Amino acid sequence: MDVPKEIYLALKEIRISSKKLESLSLSTRVVQDLGIYGDDFDDFYELLAQNYQSSEKFDPIYCPDEFAWTKQLILWLPFVSVKKHIKCAPLTLQEVHNVMTGQSASKPEEAE
Incomplete structure (x- = not known):
């Protein structure tokens, strides 16, 4: 596993399933793959x-609020996976590590 222990321990603490924990990689996306957003993201950040003994912050483009799904009509349908379709910039575990260690996660328009 190449995911830093600080991230792994935080994910375990917020009760990410064992199956998801086993398949983590640095390219795992926080919202789209793990379903962490809103209040859950706040808990994850704390x-x-x-764990990192850091006060670095994430750009809000990566952190949709708790009710982000209500702003998109398709997500009201019962068969649609809400967390996978919330619109926000993807934030990978590599970028989480970069931010928490004082490097910055590049904004999507800068990543090109």
């Missing part, structure tokens, strides 16, 4: 800040 654990990261403790």
